Amino acid sequence: MEALMPGIARWLHVIFGITWIGLLYYFNLVQMAGLKDAGADGTAAGITKHIAPRALFYFRWAAVGTWLAGAWLLGAGFVDAFLLRNGMEGIGIGAWLGTIMLFNVWHFIWPNQKKILGLVPATDEVKAKARRVAMLASRTNMMLSIPMLFFMANGLSHRAALGL
Amino acid sequence: MKNPLESVAGTIISGLILTVVLVFFLKNFLA
Numbered sequence: 220m221e222a223l224m225p226g227i228a229r230w231l232h233v234i235f236g237i238t239w240i241g242l243l244y245y246f247n248l249v250q251m252a253g254l255k256d257a258g259a260d261g262t263a264a265g266i267t268k269h270i271a272p273r274a275l276f277y278f279r280w281a282a283v284g285t286w287l288a289g290a291w292l293l294g295a296g297f298v299d300a301f302l303l304r305n306g307m308e309g310i311g312i313g314a315w316l317g318t319i320m321l322f323n324v325w326h327f328i329w330p331n332q333k334k335i336l337g338l339v340p341a342t343d344e345v346k347a348k349a350r351r352v353a354m355l356a357s358r359t360n361m362m363l364s365i366p367m368l369f370f371m372a373n374g375l376s377h378r379a380a381l382g383l
Numbered sequence: 384m385k386n387p388l389e390s391v392a393g394t395i396i397s398g399l400i401l402t403v404v405l406v407f408f409l410k411n412f413l414a
Binding site for chain 1: 386388389391394395397398399401402405406409410413
């Protein structure tokens with residue numbers, strides 16, 4: 220049974236990770252541009268009321284699930300990964316990038332999205348600022364996802380790209 | 384200069400550059 224655990228952890232890490240990063244790419248590639256156009260023809264409410272809150276729910280909790288499953292998968296190597304030592308340097312960079320992204324989700328994206336979507340009271344001025352911060356935090360996470368996924372794929376096994 | 388994160392293309396290019404920088408960092412200073 221113990222031998223099964225790393226495979227189960229990896230499986231969960233991938234399922235949660237696809238949900239998280241898939242929704243991150245949806246926000247950046249589809250929803251941002253779609254909302255701009257929808258705002259112009261007065262149909263944005265359908266997205267902000269019915270789509271965005273659901274997408275954000277799965278997005279932020281999948282981020283937590285991904286991190287926890289990743290921590291489980293690292294197991295005894297968790298400390299070495301985060302201290303970038305003992306052969307865990309590559310996967311450790313991926314783990315740090317994923318951790319920064321999780322922080323961005325809960326500290327910048329979700330609190331500002333709550334203001335934008337009217338889930339908490341906010342003036343128009345506060346909403347405009349929240350829109351800018353949430354957009355840049357989301358774009359930052361999309362940018363970080365590129366090296367993060369590279370180091371997840373190449374950091375611990377399949378390390379030829381790192382010359383290891 | 385325009386913030387590269389304003390556009391999807393700028394975001395992807397920034398991510399690719401950061402990947403190269405981090406691989407260089409790992410190969411030369413960590414591994």
